[in-house]
Amino acid sequence: MLLDQQPAYVLHARPYRETSLLLECLTRDHGRLGVVARGVRRERARLQRAQLEPFQPLALDLLLRGELATLRGVEPVGMPLRLAGDAGLAGLYLNELVVRLTGRQDPQPDLFEAYDRTLPRLAEEGTLAWQLRRFERDLLASVGYALQLETEADSGEPIMPEGWYRYQVEHGPVACTAGAARVIRGADLLALAADQRPDAAGVAALRRLMREVIRFHLGGAELHAWRVLAAAMSRR
Amino acid sequence: MPGSPLLADLIEALRCLPGVGGKSAQRMAFHLLERERTRGLKLAGVLREAMERIGNCTRCRNFSEEPVCALCANASRDRQVLCVVESPTDLAAIEQATGYRGQYFVLLGRLSPLDGLGPEELGLAQLSARLGEGEIEEMIIATNPTVEGEATAHYLAQLARAGGVKPTRLAHGVPLGGELEYVDRGTLAHAFGSRQALE
């Protein structure tokens, strides 16, 4: 199958055979694809290789056959996005999250849109953690693990802003008392559902919740980017 | 290879070299056997010794058969400046192209979550300890101008500041002898953004 001018981002590149790269790309219409970029590690292909960096919106011409696609053409779309500082580390986290939580050739148009929307937001001053929570919410929803944020797990009762809840993965929020371990305010769950940024404590509580959920869906594994982000943030 | 399993093994073994496919491996094997027996034996000996004895310098992590490499042990090198590079190849490139006389630290990689490379794999605790010794005043961050290299540079800069050391970064820009229309957009945007006043 030939794909023409497919909107895509490179998530990761690793050396493949003698002079090629094996790219993991997030495409708009075909989900994540493994793409072989032939010969781009040769000296004279330096320009093409520079275009195949992450965070750059691209239009790819691909030949999709079997497990892997082959790159036939690449064109940058729009201005290159520069994610400096913590935004760059956060971008690498996004990429790891997408690769680890999605399968290849599983079309997820919503995910592409969420990713495309999130990247420029990472560069916004002071909202980095919140932007990551929004993306995690959208990613989980698009791969079929949507969080239940507005109603209680068993009773179906609406979540109360002033209530306290424990979130049980694959089940939902269960009401509990304020002092209990790993609890989150109803207001924070509702804020995430309504896409309204809560206060810093709320964002931190949502981060803990998301980690728990993501770890569960990774079969208990950790993301490497968590170590990097944790160390970077601890020096703030 | 008909007749000689050993020759087939040699050809297969040579293919581990970068850029060497089946054809070139075969050419190399025949060349050694036909014309370079003595030097072939020398190669085999040196290769074995190097593979067994070369480890990493305990100070800079560059390749070394001594616990502390010759460069780190060299008393005439400036101990106030530390240059951090991704690979021994990058170190060699800087040594050859510049008059740099300071010390080095080799990460043997760059931060790359999807490759499983984090602070531990890059020896950053060791780097922090070195900054903590108090001798170093400037840390030159010479990671590659890639997304991962930039993220690593940012992380290293934080590390340096936490250790009271001034971080600096190699400038990136338009390659010498290059023409603007042939420079990729990212490089051009970066060079444009970090333009300097002409004195």
Ligand SMILES: [Zn+2]
């Ligand atoms: Zn050394």
